[in-house]
Amino acid sequence: MADGPNGEPCASPLDLFNSIAAQGELVRTLKAEKASKDEIDSAVKMLLSLKMSYKAAMGEDYKADCPPRNATPGSNSGPDATEASEDFVDPWTVRTSSAKGIDYDKLIVQFGSSKIDKELINRIERATGQRPHRFLRRGIFFSHRDMNQVLDAYENKKPFYLYTGRGPSSEAMHVGHLIPFIFTKWLQDVFNVPLVVQMSDDEKYLWKDLSLDQAYSYTIENAKDIIACGFDINKTFIFSDLEYMGMSSGFYKNVVKIQKHVTFNQVKGIFGFTDSDCIGKISFPAIQAAPSFSNSFPQIFRDKTDIQCLIPCAIDQDPYFRMTRDVAPRIGYPKPALLHSTFFPALQGAQTKMSASDPNSSIFLTDTAKQIKTKVNKHAFSGGRDTVEEHRQFGGNCDVDVSFMYLTFFLEDDDRLEQIRKDYSSGAMLTGELKKTLIDVMQPLIAEHQARRKEVTDEMVKEFMTPRQLSFHFQSFCFDT
Amino acid sequence: MADGPNGEPCASPLDLFNSIAAQGELVRTLKAEKASKDEIDSAVKMLLSLKMSYKAAMGEDYKADCPPRNATPGSNSGPDATEASEDFVDPWTVRTSSAKGIDYDKLIVQFGSSKIDKELINRIERATGQRPHRFLRRGIFFSHRDMNQVLDAYENKKPFYLYTGRGPSSEAMHVGHLIPFIFTKWLQDVFNVPLVVQMSDDEKYLWKDLSLDQAYSYTIENAKDIIACGFDINKTFIFSDLEYMGMSSGFYKNVVKIQKHVTFNQVKGIFGFTDSDCIGKISFPAIQAAPSFSNSFPQIFRDKTDIQCLIPCAIDQDPYFRMTRDVAPRIGYPKPALLHSTFFPALQGAQTKMSASDPNSSIFLTDTAKQIKTKVNKHAFSGGRDTVEEHRQFGGNCDVDVSFMYLTFFLEDDDRLEQIRKDYSSGAMLTGELKKTLIDVMQPLIAEHQARRKEVTDEMVKEFMTPRQLSFHFQSFCFDT
Numbered sequence: 001m002a003d004g005p006n007g008e009p010c011a012s013p014l015d016l017f018n019s020i021a022a023q024g025e026l027v028r029t030l031k032a033e034k035a036s037k038d039e040i041d042s043a044v045k046m047l048l049s050l051k052m053s054y055k056a057a058m059g060e061d062y063k064a065d066c067p068p069r070n071a072t073p074g075s076n077s078g079p080d081a082t083e084a085s086e087d088f089v090d091p092w093t094v095r096t097s098s099a100k101g102i103d104y105d106k107l108i109v110q111f112g113s114s115k116i117d118k119e120l121i122n123r124i125e126r127a128t129g130q131r132p133h134r135f136l137r138r139g140i141f142f143s144h145r146d147m148n149q150v151l152d153a154y155e156n157k158k159p160f161y162l163y164t165g166r167g168p169s170s171e172a173m174h175v176g177h178l179i180p181f182i183f184t185k186w187l188q189d190v191f192n193v194p195l196v197v198q199m200s201d202d203e204k205y206l207w208k209d210l211s212l213d214q215a216y217s218y219t220i221e222n223a224k225d226i227i228a229c230g231f232d233i234n235k236t237f238i239f240s241d242l243e244y245m246g247m248s249s250g251f252y253k254n255v256v257k258i259q260k261h262v263t264f265n266q267v268k269g270i271f272g273f274t275d276s277d278c279i280g281k282i283s284f285p286a287i288q289a290a291p292s293f294s295n296s297f298p299q300i301f302r303d304k305t306d307i308q309c310l311i312p313c314a315i316d317q318d319p320y321f322r323m324t325r326d327v328a329p330r331i332g333y334p335k336p337a338l339l340h341s342t343f344f345p346a347l348q349g350a351q352t353k354m355s356a357s358d359p360n361s362s363i364f365l366t367d368t369a370k371q372i373k374t375k376v377n378k379h380a381f382s383g384g385r386d387t388v389e390e391h392r393q394f395g396g397n398c399d400v401d402v403s404f405m406y407l408t409f410f411l412e413d414d415d416r417l418e419q420i421r422k423d424y425s426s427g428a429m430l431t432g433e434l435k436k437t438l439i440d441v442m443q444p445l446i447a448e449h450q451a452r453r454k455e456v457t458d459e460m461v462k463e464f465m466t467p468r469q470l471s472f473h474f475q476s477f478c479f480d481t
Numbered sequence: 482m483a484d485g486p487n488g489e490p491c492a493s494p495l496d497l498f499n500s501i502a503a504q505g506e507l508v509r510t511l512k513a514e515k516a517s518k519d520e521i522d523s524a525v526k527m528l529l530s531l532k533m534s535y536k537a538a539m540g541e542d543y544k545a546d547c548p549p550r551n552a553t554p555g556s557n558s559g560p561d562a563t564e565a566s567e568d569f570v571d572p573w574t575v576r577t578s579s580a581k582g583i584d585y586d587k588l589i590v591q592f593g594s595s596k597i598d599k600e601l602i603n604r605i606e607r608a609t610g611q612r613p614h615r616f617l618r619r620g621i622f623f624s625h626r627d628m629n630q631v632l633d634a635y636e637n638k639k640p641f642y643l644y645t646g647r648g649p650s651s652e653a654m655h656v657g658h659l660i661p662f663i664f665t666k667w668l669q670d671v672f673n674v675p676l677v678v679q680m681s682d683d684e685k686y687l688w689k690d691l692s693l694d695q696a697y698s699y700t701i702e703n704a705k706d707i708i709a710c711g712f713d714i715n716k717t718f719i720f721s722d723l724e725y726m727g728m729s730s731g732f733y734k735n736v737v738k739i740q741k742h743v744t745f746n747q748v749k750g751i752f753g754f755t756d757s758d759c760i761g762k763i764s765f766p767a768i769q770a771a772p773s774f775s776n777s778f779p780q781i782f783r784d785k786t787d788i789q790c791l792i793p794c795a796i797d798q799d800p801y802f803r804m805t806r807d808v809a810p811r812i813g814y815p816k817p818a819l820l821h822s823t824f825f826p827a828l829q830g831a832q833t834k835m836s837a838s839d840p841n842s843s844i845f846l847t848d849t850a851k852q853i854k855t856k857v858n859k860h861a862f863s864g865g866r867d868t869v870e871e872h873r874q875f876g877g878n879c880d881v882d883v884s885f886m887y888l889t890f891f892l893e894d895d896d897r898l899e900q901i902r903k904d905y906s907s908g909a910m911l912t913g914e915l916k917k918t919l920i921d922v923m924q925p926l927i928a929e930h931q932a933r934r935k936e937v938t939d940e941m942v943k944e945f946m947t948p949r950q951l952s953f954h955f956q957s958f959c960f961d962t
Contacts (some may be wrong), residue, residue, distance in 0.1 A: 022757070202737050212734055245726065245733040252726040252733075253693055256683050259761030264745065267760060276503070279748060280740030283764035 016054045019269020020062050023047045038329040045112060046326045050269055052110045091271065091316050094343060099381075099400040101350030104142050104315075104342055111318055113143045113340060120147060127151050128190040135183050135341065138408050143315060145325070146337035150310050154191065159474035160308040161301075162187055163291050163336070165198035166226065168218035169208055173225050174362035175446070176344030179409065181229045183341065184312045188235060192473035194300055195236045197226060198291050202241040206280040216242055223461050225365055228453040231464075234471050237300065238464045241287055247467055250298045251290055258286035261327045270319050289324035292336035299467040302479065309336040314343060345405050349381035363406075365450070369443045376403060376435050376442070383424075384431035395427040396434070403431075403438040410441050497535045500750020501543050504528045519810040526593060527807045531750055533591045572752065572797050575824060580862075580881040582831030585623050585796075585823055592799055594624045594821060601628060608632050609671040616664045616822065619889050624796060626806070627818035631791050635672065640955035641789040642781075643668055644772045644817070646679035647707065649699035650689055654706050655843035656927070657825030660890065662710045664822065665793045669716060673954035675781055676717045678707060679772050683722040687761040697723055704942050706846055709934040712945075715952050718781065719945045722768055728948055731779045732771055739767035742808045751800050770805035773817035780948040783960065790817040795824060826886050830862040844887075846931070850924045857884060857916050857923070864905075865912035876908035877915070884912075884919040891922050 027043045054062045087102045088095040096102045108115055116139070121132050124147075135141045150160050164184050166177065188195050199222065201215035208215075219240040226238060245251055264282060267273050273282050290296045294307035301307050311321060318340060325335040343350075346361045360379050363372055383401030385391035398404040398421050411417050420437060423429035508524045535543045568583045569576040577583045589596055597620070602613050605628075616622045631641050645665050647658065669676050680703065682696035689696075700721040707719060726732055745763060748754050754763050771777045775788035782788050792802060799821060806816040827833045827842045841860050844853055864882030866872035879885040879902050892898050901918060904910035 018756075202733075205737060206741050212738065242734055242737070243730070246730045247727065249724070249727045252683075253723055256686060256723070256761055257693065259764065260687050260759050262760050263757055264754075264760060264763055265756045268756065273745075275499075275746045275749065276744055278741050279743050279745060279764045279767065280737055282745055283740065283760045286760065 015268050015272060015274075016050060017062065019265055020047065020050045020054060021064070022263070022265040023050055023269065024064070036329070042326045042329055046266075046322065049112050049322055052112065089316050090319055094316055096351050099349050099351050101345060102343065104139075107315060108143050111143070111315070111322070113145050113318065113338070114147075116142055116144050116147070116339070120144070123148070123151055127154055130190040133183060133186045134412055134414070135179070135186075135409075137414065139342070140179070140409060141183060141312065141339050141341045143340035144338060145321075146335065147310070147339060150308055150337045153308055157474050158308070159193060159472060160191075160310050160337075161193055161294065161472075162195040163198070163309050163311050164195070164313055165200060165288070165291075166222055167200045167204050168215065168222040169204045169210075170357075171218055171221045172359075172364055172366065173222060174364045175406075175410075175442075176362055178225075178229060178365070178449075179341055179344055180312050180314060181226055181231075183339075185229050185231055187310070187312060188232060193235070194470040194472040195231065196291055196297060196300075197223075197236065197238040198288070199223060199238065199240045200284075200288060202245075202280075202287060203284055205242070206278065206284060212242060216240055220461060223464065224453055224456045225449075227456045227460060227464055228449055230452070233460070233464060236464060237297065237467065237470060238461075239467075240465065243465070244467070248296065248298065251296045254290040254293050254296045255286050257331045258289050258324075258327050259283055261330050262286065262323060266323065270323055285320055285323055288320045289327065292321065292324050292328070293333045297467075300470050304479075305333055308334055310339065311336050312339045313341070315340040316343070344409065345402055347375060347379040347381065347402055349400065349402060350405065363442055363446065365446065365453070367446055369447065372442050372446060373439050376439050377432075380406070380435060380438070382431045382435075384434075385427075388430060391430060392427045396424045396429075396431065398424055401431075401434070403434050406438050407441065410445060411437075497531060497750055498543065500746055501528065501531045501535060502545070503744070503746040504531055504750070505545070517810065523807045523810055523816075527747075527803065530593050530803055533593065570797050571800055575797055577832050580830050580832055582826060583824065585620075588796060589624050592624070592796070592803070594626050594799065594819070595628075597623055597625050597628070597820070601625070604629070604632055608635055611671045614664060614667045615893060615895070616660070616667075616890075618895065620823070621660070621890060622664060622793065622820050622822045624821035625819060626802075627816065628791070628820060631789055631818045634789055638955050639789070640674060640953060641672075641791050641818075642674055642775065642953075643676040644679070644790050644792050645676070645794055646681060646769070646772075647703055648681045648685050649696065649703040650685045650691075651838075652699055652702045653840075653845055653847065654703060655845045656887075656891075656923075657843055659706075659710060659846070659930075660822055660825055661793050661795060662707055662712075664820075666710050666712055668791070668793060668820075669713060674716070675951040675953045676712065677772055677778060677781075678704075678712075678717065678719040679769070680704060680719065680721045681765075681769060683726075683761075683768060684765055686723070687759065687765060693723060697721055700724075701942060704945065705934055705937045706930075708937045708941060708945055709930055711933070714941070714945060717945060718778065718948065718951060719942075720948075721946065724946070725948070729777065729779070732777045735771040735774050735777045736767050738812045739770050739805075739808050740764055742811050743767065743804060747804065751804055766801055766804055769801045770808065773802065773805050773809070774814045778948075781951050785960075786814055789815055791820065792817050793820045794822070796821040797824070825890065826883055828856060828860040828862065828883055830881065830883060831886065844923055844927065846927065846934070848927060850928065853923050853927060854920050857920050858913075861887070861916060861919070863912045863916075865915075866908075869911065872911060873908045877905045877910075877912065879905055882912075882915070884915050887919050888922065891926060892918075 023043065023046055027040065027047055030040050030043050051062045087107065089102065089107060094102065105115070116136065121136050124136065125132050153160060162184055164180050184195060187193070199219040201219045204210055204218065205212055205215040223238050262285065264273070267282055267285055271285065292309045292311065293305065294301040294309065295303055295305045318338065321336060321338055328335040344362075347363075348361060360375060363375060367375070381400070381402040383397035383399065383404065385394055385396065401424070404421065404424060407417060407420065420429060420434065424434050504524065504527055508521065508528055511521045511524050532543045568588065570583065570588060575583065586596070597617065602617050605617065606613050634641060643665055645661050665676060668674070680700040682700045685691055685699065686693055686696040704719050743766065745754070748763055748766055752766065773790045773792065774786065775782040775790065776784055776786045799819065802817060802819055809816040825843075828844075829842060833842075841856060844856060848856070862881070862883040864878035864880065864885065866875055866877065882905070885901070885905060888898060888901065901910060901915065905915055
């Protein structure tokens with residue numbers, strides 16, 4: 001799974017224009033052939049989503065007979081080609097001009113997903129009997145697709161499974177990479193469901209200047225950090241694409257099924273691939289899609305094709321799963337449901353990019369207590385005033401303060417967080433004090449992670465990565481009814 | 482492996498034009514970056530081959546600043562768009578206007594391969610101590626790439642392996658499908674080398690209106706006909722792509738390696754894919770390429786990457802292996818060598834297409850003696866004269882007579898074949914007599930095949946298709962030095 005923005009090119013306006021035309025054609029064909037309602041709905045949704053991406057990129061509606069102006073055919077002008085004031089998000093690019101970060105409410109409209117509202121959070125609480133995770137309480141997981149359907153099934157004692165992933169592009173993971181895993185562990189605990197974790201080392205081999213062996217070695221190193229999040233070994237299967245493809249009787253078959261039902265036009269529109277891209281990149285989206293279908297894991301789900309999948313991930317991964325949801329009904333599988341998180345901000349501010357190659361852009365899982373202290377004090381973008389006097393008088397701005405943002409991710413105590421917000425906004429709390437609070441939270445959190453990671457043995461990694469049966473809630477319902 | 486022409490679209494002149502431009506760019510980049518000689522040579526050869534295809538399609542040389550006239554961008558005009566008098570050959574289309582069939586000498590020039598001449602045939606005889614197979618003696622295997630290199634290695638006690646394949650598009654195989662297998666069995670016997678046979682059921686699933694289960698069932702049925710050719714179970718591994726991809730620690734890794742080194746531009750130029758093609762077709766060429774590299778079969782060759790591969794196949798498969806040979810040095814593997822056969826003509830004549838869906842276009846492996854007799858008498862295109870009198874006076878034309886062509890494939894006795902040629906050409910032999918000779922050859926040949934196929938049990942198929950060690954000549958040299 002792509003692990004967040006890294007500045008690769010995305011769809012040019014002309015690509016998007018052409019994809020919309022092709023998708024419109026598909027909708028007309030499906031209607032003419034009297035395809036199933038589900039199939040037509042999927043195609044229409046994809047069409048609307050492409051049109052929204054077009055509007056976001058061009059600042060004006062798609063018009064069938066009016067190709068984008070200033071578009072250079074064949075060149076990939078990417079999101080920078082337009083001076084749109086809107087945010088841009090795809091698996092390789094996240095762009096916003098606001099220090100508050102992406103406008104997530106607008107993104108929900110643009111992507112056609114649904115907001116995780118109070119009602120849904122209450123329903124999760126009722127279904128699990130557990131207090132909702134702080135990521136839910138605080139809108140960090142803010143958007144979803146079909147979560148109510150997952151809960152309907154769950155309440156009817158039908159099992160589901162979790163799928164998330166990581167693109168292992170280096171040994172170094174930072175705290176931001178842990179967000180989906182921390183939340184996924186909570187979901188696994190409160191729902192008692194199996195989890196599959198895709199390590200897309202094939203993707204990283206294709207996109208980066210890496211050898212297969214290097215990509216695989218990053219898989220193993222990153223798997224240790226993932227295991228250190230506390231996943232239940234009896235309910236969790238972590239797999240390297242490079243390894244599992246050659247070990248599974250189900251994975252490749254689903255990859256080919258998906259690849260038969262997605263055209264180059266479609267991936268060009270969704271991911272911005274060009275004719276100069278290698279055929280590995282072009283076909284990769286099917287490999288990220290395949291774990292959304294339960295028979296990709298015969299060792300866990302036997303030949304069951306209808307076990308619902310729920311994918312917790314950062315919102316930039318949504319294009320992969322829009323494609324997956326478009327394909328699913330056409331190959332007879334249920335659409336995966338999704339829970340989307342916001343992005344974890346870089347220390348330098350929510351509008352800048354975090355980078356695994358810039359050690360100062362985030363707190364890394366290998367940082368010492370001293371490094372954490374220095375990084376926060378030196379690099380965390382502050383919402384405070386220029387002088388103590390001004391700060392006391394006018395107060396700081398939590399909306400752009402990265403230390404405060406990090407606390408919303410990692411400080412468990414809601415009351416204390418609210419008190420900090422009030423005190424910092426009023427000027428009662430100074431920037432140094434706010435930073436110290438964050439340092440005090442992050443130092444033990446990272447130290448504890450490092451201690452847990454130390455306990456992860458090679459044997460444990462091997463067991464997590466061995467295809468095998470998993471135990472889970474409603475298992476008997478799954479196979480006996 | 483694609484099993485011969487089936488009328489799918491091929492590269493439009495504009496696609497070819499664009500591919501040549503892109504390939505030229507690659508050559509310039511490689512030279513600028515001072516890439517290895519091997520790498521540059523490969524890229525230059527590919528460039529030349531694309532330019533030859535362009536000339537064949539357009540009837541004029543490629544000129545960098547002059548895109549093809551009358552070309553409709555985006556549409557795939559295929560070989561019919563030009564009224565070229567030249568033949569056209571790619572994995573899906575074979576077109577000639579001559580009743581004698583394709584001009585193979587021209588094809589050698591166009592593809593940039595080498596003729597199998599008397600000298601090479603003599604060398605094979607010396608190396609193996611066996612009389613050359615009739616397919617060699619009669620120019621049915623007529624073209625090669627690097628066969629002298631294979632013989633060099635063999636004479637230095639270095640092993641090589643054979644790779645051929647079949648695209649299982651239906652249960653029905655005709656005698657033409659056996660040509661590569663009959664010859665490959667002979668090669669296996671005289672060189673004592675291991676053989677891998679790819680059943681590209683994934684390809685047939687992608688190209689045809691088939692389910693995965695159907696494609697796999699054709700694999701099993703076709704495997705029985707292949708086994709009935711007499712392959713040595715201790716030296717032969719037959720594999721379904723759909724199955725073996727999930728059983729091999731080496732196959733997928735090589736597929737991804739190849740996919741990283743081939744762009745959409747390249748496959749568009751070579752295979753004529755368009756933006757409307759599914760991503761499965763676009764990435765498939767890597768799957769046909771991967772068995773050319775020995776570490777795709779760790780059960781046979783362990784981690785050896787340098788064991789030379791020799792591919793006997795019909796010439797229409799060459800584009801796949803031109804691509805493979807282009808990629809090989811860039812991923813550190815030896816280029817596969819090739820032996821190319823001519824096409825097996827349809828009963829209706831060498832310029833028409835054989836089709837598995839037209840039972841009268843060839844002799845099928847399931848035909849009864851009576852069906853063979855009827856088909857040959859009724860459908861085999863004759864080079865005879867309109868009346869017996871004229872025939873006696875002017876003689877028949879063996880160059881266009883399909884019964885005579887079939888005899889060149891299946892009648893072992895050279896002297897007798899030559900006598901028939903003389904008698905038919907002089908008018909001493911009538912068409913009915915020639916057809917009777919063919920019937921007398923084909924009836925027992927098919928009956929014997931059917932008897933051998935009956936003896937092929939499910940257990941044998943299973944064993945042929947189980948990844949396992951094979952025994953072969955120079956095996957100890959392979960692993961001990």
